[in-house]
Amino acid sequence: MANQTVDNPFAAPGHDHRSCIVAALDAAEAACARRGERLTPLRRRVLELVWRGHRPVGAYDLLALLQDERGRVAPPTVYRALDFLCTQGLVHRLESLQAFIGCGHTGNHMDDQGDGRHAAHFLICQDCGVAVEIRDGQLDGAISGLAGRAGFAIADETIELSGLCAACRNQSVSRPVCTTS
Amino acid sequence: MANQTVDNPFAAPGHDHRSCIVAALDAAEAACARRGERLTPLRRRVLELVWRGHRPVGAYDLLALLQDERGRVAPPTVYRALDFLCTQGLVHRLESLQAFIGCGHTGNHMDDQGDGRHAAHFLICQDCGVAVEIRDGQLDGAISGLAGRAGFAIADETIELSGLCAACRNQSVSRPVCTTS
DNA sequence: AATGTAAATGATATAACATAACAAAATGAA
DNA sequence: TTCATTTTGTTATGTTATATCATTTACATT
Ligand SMILES: [Zn+2]
Ligand SMILES: [Zn+2]
Ligand SMILES: [Zn+2]
Ligand SMILES: [Zn+2]
Numbered sequence: 001m002a003n004q005t006v007d008n009p010f011a012a013p014g015h016d017h018r019s020c021i022v023a024a025l026d027a028a029e030a031a032c033a034r035r036g037e038r039l040t041p042l043r044r045r046v047l048e049l050v051w052r053g054h055r056p057v058g059a060y061d062l063l064a065l066l067q068d069e070r071g072r073v074a075p076p077t078v079y080r081a082l083d084f085l086c087t088q089g090l091v092h093r094l095e096s097l098q099a100f101i102g103c104g105h106t107g108n109h110m111d112d113q114g115d116g117r118h119a120a121h122f123l124i125c126q127d128c129g130v131a132v133e134i135r136d137g138q139l140d141g142a143i144s145g146l147a148g149r150a151g152f153a154i155a156d157e158t159i160e161l162s163g164l165c166a167a168c169r170n171q172s173v174s175r176p177v178c179t180t181s
Numbered sequence: 182m183a184n185q186t187v188d189n190p191f192a193a194p195g196h197d198h199r200s201c202i203v204a205a206l207d208a209a210e211a212a213c214a215r216r217g218e219r220l221t222p223l224r225r226r227v228l229e230l231v232w233r234g235h236r237p238v239g240a241y242d243l244l245a246l247l248q249d250e251r252g253r254v255a256p257p258t259v260y261r262a263l264d265f266l267c268t269q270g271l272v273h274r275l276e277s278l279q280a281f282i283g284c285g286h287t288g289n290h291m292d293d294q295g296d297g298r299h300a301a302h303f304l305i306c307q308d309c310g311v312a313v314e315i316r317d318g319q320l321d322g323a324i325s326g327l328a329g330r331a332g333f334a335i336a337d338e339t340i341e342l343s344g345l346c347a348a349c350r351n352q353s354v355s356r357p358v359c360t361t362s
Numbered sequence: 363a364a365t366g367t368a369a370a371t372g373a374t375a376t377a378a379c380a381t382a383a384c385a386a387a388a389t390g391a392a
Numbered sequence: 393t394t395c396a397t398t399t400t401g402t403t404a405t406g407t408t409a410t411a412t413c414a415t416t417t418a419c420a421t422t
Contacts, residue, residue, distance in 0.1 A: 042370085059407095072372090074371095075408085075409070076338070076373085076409090076410075079408095079410075084370095095341070096337075096339045098408065132357070143320065147342065147344070150346075151350065152344055153350055154344040156344065159326065159341075160339055161328065163335040164334045165333055166332030169332065169334055223399085224399095240379065242376065256379085256381085257401085261400080279378085
């Protein structure tokens, strides 16, 4: 069993993040192979960069990182890689931050029909910046319940809850504390 | 009692929208007066323009409308008015669309402590473009439940459910049908 | 190996959304 | 009126994202 990082990064500020990266890349390779999709070196590298930490990363941050290692790189290069990764469910876009984060549930989707897209719900700490993908049965039930009563067919869910994680609440001072990126 | 528009615009494509606008502006005047805030002519006009319909409006759409009636208007003019209106809870920003919509619950907040800000949850029809602000006890309960269990203190909720409204599902063809803007 | 085809990437330009910084005007209180 | 504060105007720039077309790469077929 892996470390607790992926399950609860809020509670694991000092965890071995290399294993998060390895797990994410391995799962991505496997998922793409299974679906006949191509995780090219560029896409793989972008995914790796997204996984530098558990904080959402802006597209232009990724662009700068790529430029550091490859010289001239243009925005479409990054956006295309991100589009691919999002389509495969390997990365999610956080609408409220206009930023991207690695999927915290790679490899164990229950709602995955061939492609890897899935609804992703987040807790986002405004103090340390960490975002955690959550899964909650009551939340899912409430959503499908209200949609059903409204006759509304949900295609896409944006659920992002911002506030303070437990660790940051207990610090009282307002400085980054979940140092794991 | 008002028409059903504000409560369920999905179901009222041919409603008397003027009453929606009047109700929203009246409620805004009242709310600002109560709080000692100033609903200036510009802010009032921007709110009125946001209320042209039940579809989210982009800041630059509003800018163009203002320019039509006032000549040269710059982006900060619109964004400042929108900031004010959002702070007062009279308008909400839809993160997944980068657009704004009039608050569907003006005047009856139960969670309003002085200022008018409140969590706003939406159903957004991808066919007709209408967005409806919803309120659901089970959803609220699920959210506070999961936050409590995680020790997470929620400060802001972004909940936007996109898909097809009942009317558009029953049309099968993919063309705008909820013509009420 | 050569060819053809589709997918992926490179490159340029521009669109769309948003804010910083400072000046001028309007408002309301003293 | 005078003063302080808020609001609006103005200019410039920052940030995020896409359209378009050229080039390269991967890979199956001949
Ligand atoms: Zn980690
Ligand atoms: Zn995920
Ligand atoms: Zn209406
Ligand atoms: Zn509202």
